Amino acid sequence: MPGLRPHRYPKHVAQAVTSKGQLTACSAEILVSVTMADPTVVVDNLHVVYRVYGAGGNKGTAATSLMRLLKRQRRVSIREVHAIRGISFVVNHGDVVGVIGRNGSGKSTLLRAIAGLLPAERGAVYTSGQAALLGVNAALLDDLTGERNVVLGCLAMGMPPGEVKSRFQQIVEFSGVGSFIDLPMRAYSTGMAQRLRFAIASAKSHEILMIDEALATGDAAFRTKSHDRIKELRNEAGTVFLVAHNLGEIEQSCNRVIWMEAGQILRDSDDVPGVIDEYLAATGGEPRERERARL
Numbered sequence: 001m002p003g004l005r006p007h008r009y010p011k012h013v014a015q016a017v018t019s020k021g022q023l024t025a026c027s028a029e030i031l032v033s034v035t036m037a038d039p040t041v042v043v044d045n046l047h048v049v050y051r052v053y054g055a056g057g058n059k060g061t062a063a064t065s066l067m068r069l070l071k072r073q074r075r076v077s078i079r080e081v082h083a084i085r086g087i088s089f090v091v092n093h094g095d096v097v098g099v100i101g102r103n104g105s106g107k108s109t110l111l112r113a114i115a116g117l118l119p120a121e122r123g124a125v126y127t128s129g130q131a132a133l134l135g136v137n138a139a140l141l142d143d144l145t146g147e148r149n150v151v152l153g154c155l156a157m158g159m160p161p162g163e164v165k166s167r168f169q170q171i172v173e174f175s176g177v178g179s180f181i182d183l184p185m186r187a188y189s190t191g192m193a194q195r196l197r198f199a200i201a202s203a204k205s206h207e208i209l210m211i212d213e214a215l216a217t218g219d220a221a222f223r224t225k226s227h228d229r230i231k232e233l234r235n236e237a238g239t240v241f242l243v244a245h246n247l248g249e250i251e252q253s254c255n256r257v258i259w260m261e262a263g264q265i266l267r268d269s270d271d272v273p274g275v276i277d278e279y280l281a282a283t284g285g286e287p288r289e290r291e292r293a294r295l
Helices: 011-015 025-036 060-069 105-115 147-156 160-176 179-181 190-201 221-235 247-253 272-283
Strands: 038-055 078-092 096-099 122-125 133-134 208-212 238-241 256-261 262-269
Touching: 025 147, 038 105, 078 105, 078 122, 078 238, 078 256, 078 262, 096 105, 096 247, 096 272, 105 122, 105 133, 105 208, 105 238, 133 190, 147 160, 147 179, 147 190, 160 179, 160 190, 190 208, 190 221, 221 247, 238 247, 247 272, 256 272, 262 272
Parallel strands: 096 238, 096 256, 133 208, 208 238
Antiparallel strands: 038 078, 038 122, 256 262
């Protein structure tokens, strides 16, 4: 399969057999998907668990903490949150996948797991290239100017210095921050910082680009530019994941939608308007008036 790195796919996906020589349901579905298309992301029975230290007086002293480590004892105040519960899917080149769901359903956790920022408790995520995560918490250094953040961000994405220099003005113009580019980031409004993050991340064609609420702010003109850039990324054979509570953004930008609830997938379909209507009906949202909603 062109473009894939076979060593990054698990043996049971490559072989798709159990110890009895039979296809498992999960692996069989993945095997069909990867042999029928050009996959960039394979999520195979993924589980992600957060371990949260509870508040209260059960913190102990340094000596008792050391004894727990030596005895391999867990602190009783640790609470486990099963954020992702055994989900599987395959995404192909050219797909723009919207991920929707209530707060706490696991959307952002899924993106962070695909980006390699969170370890899998069980299962695995396999990608054909480096996944770039653009979110509202993406790192921009407050004490540096916007100009320095642009340069550092582009270099971190692997751009050669000459390309950074040639694309710098285009990035600034796309973000719309104007003369603020010479000021420290702490002088930026939230919307300005988010626009600059998007401009930096979208300056380079990513094989896998994940956008977490990055289009939630900005005026209509910037949202239109963002939509156009996502389309360009898709046409450049990239794969895009988009998490947004603004369902209009999902419907306008995506050709596939995943609806998550309590860490599981309720719907995974290319009928984006249909799934959005189901989601609104289930969550008590107002039905979309599409002729008015389109930009």
